[in-house]
């Protein structure tokens with residue numbers, strides 16, 4: 001499903017963010033990406049989304065080398081991967097319903113399909129009663145549930161999250177994790193970069209640990225850290 005082959009990324013200012021990454025994630029897996037600040041987690045995600053280009057190596061998505069994808073085919077990648085960010089990135093002037101519908105509209109979905117699908121995902125993230133609210137009327141956890149609903153509304157086979165519980169309190173963060181678990185149980189591959197030690201330790205999922213742009217650990221049913229005690 002996802003494969004990094006000898007993937008390296010050096011930014012224009014000379015920072016070597018990733019060095020020779022080799023990793024494979026199969027369909028249906030749930031993978032945490034951990035590591036200290038600056039280790040390269042967000043860079044890894046940006047390469048997958050084609051927000052940044054590799055310096056050398058390849059990244060495959062469904063056997064397609066995305067480093068070779070022409071810009072007009074980037075929407076294919078955006079259709080394959082749903083993304084959830086720590087800062088939500090929800091449109092403030094649209095309601096909850098409209099935010100999610102918009103994610104379908106930009107991919108050209110039929111209005112009838114939008115009317116069918118949006119209430120379905122709203123119910124999945126338990127936000128049916130907030131459909132007509134504007135973002136400034138929502139709590140942090142509700143914001144994050146809107147961004148999850150938006151990420152999954154086009155039914156992508158892969159869901160990527162960069163620090164999705166970073167701004168949330170303990171109980172709200174666990175509520176969000178339950179939603180990710182359920183989405184994964186339904187067959188979606190989940191890749192999540194996080195600093196949430198307690199969540200990683202209790203979830204017992206695959207853990208890929210990065211340090212200084214290299215993979216230093218890749219374990220099934222892993223924990224947050226062996227490498228260092230200060231993070």
Ligand SMILES: Nc1ncnc2c1ncn2[C@@H]1O[C@H](COP(=O)(O)OP(=O)(O)OP(=O)(O)O)[C@@H](O)[C@H]1O
Nearest residue numbers: 011012013015017036037038039040041042043044
């Ligand atoms: N656009 C950029 N230009 C130059 N250097 C960058 C850029 N983005 C990230 N970096 C550098 O690349 C390295 C990896 O950054 P990255 O954001 O991938 O780390 P991270 O593991 O996601 O960190 P955090 O946990 O703090 O989010 C860091 O040294 C960072 O300063």
